[in-house]
Amino acid sequence: MALSITVDIEPTNRCNASCYFCPRDQTPHQGLMSQQVFDRALARVLELRDSHPQFENVQVSLCGLGEPLINPKTPSWVQQIRDAGFDCAMSSNGALLDERRGTALLEAGLQTININVGDEGERYEDVYKLPFQKTLDNILRFKEMAGDGCKVNIVLVDYRLDREHIKYMVKYWQSHGFSGNDFVFFDIMNRGGALFVDHMQFEQYPELDEARRLLTAGGRELPICGAPFIFLFVGYDGQYYLCCSDWKKEVPLGSVFDGSFLSIVGEKLHHVSDRTALCRTCNWDPLNRLTEVLRAVNAGAEDEAERDRVIQVLHESTEQVKEMLGRVDPALLDAAPALADRPRKRIPLTTV
Numbered sequence: 001m002a003l004s005i006t007v008d009i010e011p012t013n014r015c016n017a018s019c020y021f022c023p024r025d026q027t028p029h030q031g032l033m034s035q036q037v038f039d040r041a042l043a044r045v046l047e048l049r050d051s052h053p054q055f056e057n058v059q060v061s062l063c064g065l066g067e068p069l070i071n072p073k074t075p076s077w078v079q080q081i082r083d084a085g086f087d088c089a090m091s092s093n094g095a096l097l098d099e100r101r102g103t104a105l106l107e108a109g110l111q112t113i114n115i116n117v118g119d120e121g122e123r124y125e126d127v128y129k130l131p132f133q134k135t136l137d138n139i140l141r142f143k144e145m146a147g148d149g150c151k152v153n154i155v156l157v158d159y160r161l162d163r164e165h166i167k168y169m170v171k172y173w174q175s176h177g178f179s180g181n182d183f184v185f186f187d188i189m190n191r192g193g194a195l196f197v198d199h200m201q202f203e204q205y206p207e208l209d210e211a212r213r214l215l216t217a218g219g220r221e222l223p224i225c226g227a228p229f230i231f232l233f234v235g236y237d238g239q240y241y242l243c244c245s246d247w248k249k250e251v252p253l254g255s256v257f258d259g260s261f262l263s264i265v266g267e268k269l270h271h272v273s274d275r276t277a278l279c280r281t282c283n284w285d286p287l288n289r290l291t292e293v294l295r296a297v298n299a300g301a302e303d304e305a306e307r308d309r310v311i312q313v314l315h316e317s318t319e320q321v322k323e324m325l326g327r328v329d330p331a332l333l334d335a336a337p338a339l340a341d342r343p344r345k346r347i348p349l350t351t352v
Contacts, residue, residue: 004057007045007232007261008244009038010064011071017093018129021159026194026248029237032071037238038080040256044234046084048261054327062090064236065247069096075104082109091155093117095130097138102145113146114184115139116155120172127159140176155184193281194247199295202288203280207298211290214311223286223314225279226321228268232261240264242271245282266333269325286314 012032015024033041042060049058060081068074068090081088089112090105097115105113117124117135124132143152154173156166170183190200202208215222228243234256235241235249242251251271253264272279279285283292293310296302325333 004059005048005055005230005232006059006061007048007234008061008063009033009041009045009077009234010066010236011038011062011068011074011077012236013065014070015066015093016070016095016130017067019127019159021127021157021188021195023191023194023247026191027065028249030066031236033073033236033238035073037236037256038073038077040238041234042077042080042084044256044261045086049086052262052327059087059089062088064233064244066236067093067096069101075101075108078105078108078110087111089114091116093128093130094135094139094142095128097142099141099145102138102142106146106150110150112151112153113142114153114155116157118156118159118166118169120169136176143177151182152178153182153184154178155186157186157188159188161188189245190281190283191247192245192250192278197283199292200283200288202283202285202291205291205295207294208287208291210294211287214307215287215290215314220315221318223318224269224272224321225282225285226317227284228272229265229321229324242268242278243284245284246278251276251278262328262332265325265328269333286318290314 010033012030013027014030014032015022018024045058045060048055062068062074062077062081069092074090078088078090088110090110091114094115094117117128117139119127120136121132124130124135128135139152139154146152154169156169158166166185173182174180188197189195190197212222225243227245231243233241233244233246235252238255238257239249239252240254240256240259240261241249242253253267270276272285275285275287280288282288290307290310293302293307297304297307
């Protein structure tokens with residue numbers, strides 16, 4: 001069975017929005033990906049697919065910690081990705097998706113765009129610090145232009161912790177022609193601890209020990225996070241990072257000029273297995289995920305059936321990761337050097 005992998009290539013970690021649920025000020029350096037870096041990153045994706053048949057289902061997503069359309073090269077990169085034979089998706093906040101850029105993206109062959117716009121009117125402008133009417137006009141025009149050629153999804157982040165608001169936004173976008181399968185839902189994410197969220201201070205909660213006990217019951221191993229292995233991440237600077245939750249870019253694992261995606265898989269396994277600093281604070285970490293559910297159960301907001309479901313999902317996800325790692329050269333899995341001794345590359349702010 002072939003394994004499905006998504007490679008996130010970050011055109012930039014700059015953004016034109018200033019959402020309060022996004023820790024923009026925590027990025028240590030910002031810039032735009034260069035053509036040279038992109039070419040090498042795409043070559044690494046080709047290498048992954050062509051040299052390892054078990055990874056033939058590979059999609060490339062122009063995504064990251066910023067707004068891809070800030071980088072003027074993004075439409076041409078869609079074309080390069082499609083010419084290389086990959087499906088191509090992109091994420092955006094829609095504010096820069098004017099007719100010119102939209103036309104360029106569609107002509108390049110973009111297949112999916114995920115647009116994060118989880119509020120409307122004045123409330124949207126308060127949250128995103130962007131003009132709502134312009135964004136709305138951009139989205140509706142692009143959807144009409146795209147027709148059946150590009151799937152347009154609305155991303156709704158539950159940053160209010162208010163499910164009724166999410167339902168309201170679904171109805172709002174449905175009134176503008178979106179259907180029930182045109183939505184992507186996310187709970188708020190703490191971005192590897194870069195964003196302080198009141199209910200995500202996991203190390204302080206007694207439920208953390210309970211979660212560990214439940215997950216290791218019967219001698220089972222603690223589940224590991226699959227995100228670093230299923231969603232591969234290349235930063236704008238050409239560095240491999242553990243995953244997209246590394247908002248502070250604290251765990252660089254080498255450059256696309258120095259090694260392949262598989263050359264760093266052992267280091268990734270080391271991080272998620274030992275729950276090193278980034279993982280311990282991240283709300284995607286399996287132990288932290290169950291801790292959050294247990295707190296909801298104890299507060300009466302969830303029941304034990306949900307607790308049991310999450311435990312099952314976490315163990316099943318781990319088995320999928322193990323299946324993937326079982327197809328990798330064992331020597332690569334052992335290649336986990338002393339990460340603390342690796343110098344962490346820092347790149348200054350670049351301008352264009």
